[in-house]
Amino acid sequence: MNIEFSKSMPRKSASPSALAFLSFEDTVLPPEAEEIDLALKDSIQNALQCVDFTPNIENLADLVAFSRHGPTRVILVGAGRKEPIDTLLLEKLAAHAYNAVQTSGLKTLEIRFPTSCPQEAAHIALGVHLASYRFDKYHTDLARHKKPGITQVRIIVKDVEGAKAAYQALAFLADAIFFTRDQVSEPANTLYPSEFSKRLTDLAVPGLEIEVLGTKQLADLRMNALLGVGQGSARETQLVVMRWQGASNDSQPIGLVGKGVCFDSGGLSLKNCKGMETMKVDMAGAATVASVIYLLALKKEKVNVVGILPLAENMPGGQAQRPGDIVASMSGKTIEIVDTDAEGRLMLSDALWYCRQRFNPVLMVDVATLTGATVALGQEYAAMFSSDNMMSEQLLEAAGQEGEQIWRLPLARKLQKKLESSVADLKNYDGPEGGAISAALFLEQFTDGCPWAHLDIADVAWNRSSPCPTTPAGATGFGVRTLSRFISNNYRKHNNGTI
Numbered sequence: 001m002n003i004e005f006s007k008s009m010p011r012k013s014a015s016p017s018a019l020a021f022l023s024f025e026d027t028v029l030p031p032e033a034e035e036i037d038l039a040l041k042d043s044i045q046n047a048l049q050c051v052d053f054t055p056n057i058e059n060l061a062d063l064v065a066f067s068r069h070g071p072t073r074v075i076l077v078g079a080g081r082k083e084p085i086d087t088l089l090l091e092k093l094a095a096h097a098y099n100a101v102q103t104s105g106l107k108t109l110e111i112r113f114p115t116s117c118p119q120e121a122a123h124i125a126l127g128v129h130l131a132s133y134r135f136d137k138y139h140t141d142l143a144r145h146k147k148p149g150i151t152q153v154r155i156i157v158k159d160v161e162g163a164k165a166a167y168q169a170l171a172f173l174a175d176a177i178f179f180t181r182d183q184v185s186e187p188a189n190t191l192y193p194s195e196f197s198k199r200l201t202d203l204a205v206p207g208l209e210i211e212v213l214g215t216k217q218l219a220d221l222r223m224n225a226l227l228g229v230g231q232g233s234a235r236e237t238q239l240v241v242m243r244w245q246g247a248s249n250d251s252q253p254i255g256l257v258g259k260g261v262c263f264d265s266g267g268l269s270l271k272n273c274k275g276m277e278t279m280k281v282d283m284a285g286a287a288t289v290a291s292v293i294y295l296l297a298l299k300k301e302k303v304n305v306v307g308i309l310p311l312a313e314n315m316p317g318g319q320a321q322r323p324g325d326i327v328a329s330m331s332g333k334t335i336e337i338v339d340t341d342a343e344g345r346l347m348l349s350d351a352l353w354y355c356r357q358r359f360n361p362v363l364m365v366d367v368a369t370l371t372g373a374t375v376a377l378g379q380e381y382a383a384m385f386s387s388d389n390m391m392s393e394q395l396l397e398a399a400g401q402e403g404e405q406i407w408r409l410p411l412a413r414k415l416q417k418k419l420e421s422s423v424a425d426l427k428n429y430d431g432p433e434g435g436a437i438s439a440a441l442f443l444e445q446f447t448d449g450c451p452w453a454h455l456d457i458a459d460v461a462w463n464r465s466s467p468c469p470t471t472p473a474g475a476t477g478f479g480v481r482t483l484s485r486f487i488s489n490n491y492r493k494h495n496n497g498t499i
């Protein structure tokens with residue numbers, strides 16, 4: 001799909017296309033309609049008489065208007081009261097318009113929203129771009145009414161060059177989000193650890209370094225907690241290190257760690273079918289971290305970041321780890337495996353420790369589809385835990401600016417006793433009460449005092465329906481926006497060298 005910015009031009013001929021306008025409570029029919037064709041305006045007014053439309057946000061009137069140029073599909077997108085519209089809402093309104101005509105058979109959508117600045121036009125483009133995501137590579141015969149037909153989206157704006165420039169960075173953001181969505185959507189028979197790491201190696205952005213550690217190197221590093229998770233699978237367990245050094249070599253990096261379970265069957269503590277069918281999503285944390293670093297590299301941000309992605313498949317093969325096993329993690333701490341389905345914390349324990357020891361980061365953020373317990377927050381909020389109030393504030397602020405919702409939960413110290421084992425230093429599971437909290441407390445044991453935050457994205461990485469117009473049902477790409485904004489807001493070096 002091609003997105004272009006263009007100045008408003010009088011229409012000469014109308015090849016069948018769609019026009020989208022914003023509609024407000026006090027001006028249901030917008031002045032932008034007048035600009036193009038008076039006859040069309042009357043026709044929209046006539047068509048409006050046949051529908052019951054109040055221009056509230058989320059409402060939309062899908063009309064056909066007739067003028068001397070022929071029929072035109074007209075989409076009036078409800079925008080509520082006439083108040084300044086922020087860029088996040090503009091993204092959604094534009095996406096709403098696009099979704100209405102995506103599979104209509106029309107090829108062109110022209111968006112004529114009242115934009116005053118190029119930045120707004122760029123966000124309109126981003127909204128459409130994000131809404132256009134499809135993962136239909138495995139359909140061999142897609143029904144016509146399901147095929148996206150829009151190939152051209154034209155956004156009307158005065159300052160065309162300004163809009164193009166503003167869109168550059170946002171197009172990179174969309175690429176990064178699509179990278180996450182693509183990897184998370186990929187089924188586990190095609191995306192297993194070595195395929196995932198190959199795709200990361202193939203990213204080929206100048207300056208982006210990718211290192212892949214295999215089983216032998218992980219054993220040498222004594223990452224037994226990670227290796228234990230993958231030992232029941234026929235696929236090799238790996239750990240990928242991604243580095244972007246946009247700042248001077250001596251500045252400490254930000255550490256990002258992402259859970260990369262390419263499929264979580266539960267292992268010998270096997271899930272039942274209902275809980276298992278969506279478990280290709282369990283590498284979403286790793287995909288998010290990879291995309292954030294990819295994005296920072298595309299944007300050549302002046303910041304040093306390292307991403308640690310432990311990749312494994314949790315399977316119940318003959319070599320599988322057993323409940324009751326005890327593993328010695330890289331940190332030296334021993335862990336009793338009570339439930340092999342609580343595997344994410346095992347992999348992350350070695351990954352966090354490795355990140356801390358090898359790279360001495362200023363802070364670490366891990367992202368993981370870690371626990372079913374986040375069901376408490378629904379599909380609305382990701383859960384956040386943090387040992388550091390400032391980091392936590394910065395993450396909440398970045399999430400708010402990017403339209404992603406996260407909610408801080410407490411690291412309730414009393415639950416620490418749930419980690420105590422009678423046979424080892426820690427155990428990996430002790431029942432469902434406070435499940436997200438005890439998992440976070442477990443991870444904290446491996447941060448070695450480094451300022452740290454943990455995002456549990458189990459319930460937001462995959463949308464069963466499409467609650468937001470810019471996020472089609474399926475893989476969401478949640479977290480890419482928040483984390484990249486968090487880093488750019490707070491840790492990017494400015495040209496004068498300050499942060």
Ligand code: BES
Nearest residue numbers: 264282339341342369370371372373458
């Ligand atoms: N991968 C799951 C968590 C998950 C749940 C991710 C739903 C995405 C959607 C995790 O490894 C897991 O199995 N957690 C269990 C552990 C327990 C049964 C030992 C949990 O928290 O319920």
Ligand code: ZN
Nearest residue numbers: 264341342343
């Ligand atoms: Zn599990």
Ligand code: ZN
Nearest residue numbers: 261264282344
């Ligand atoms: Zn899991």
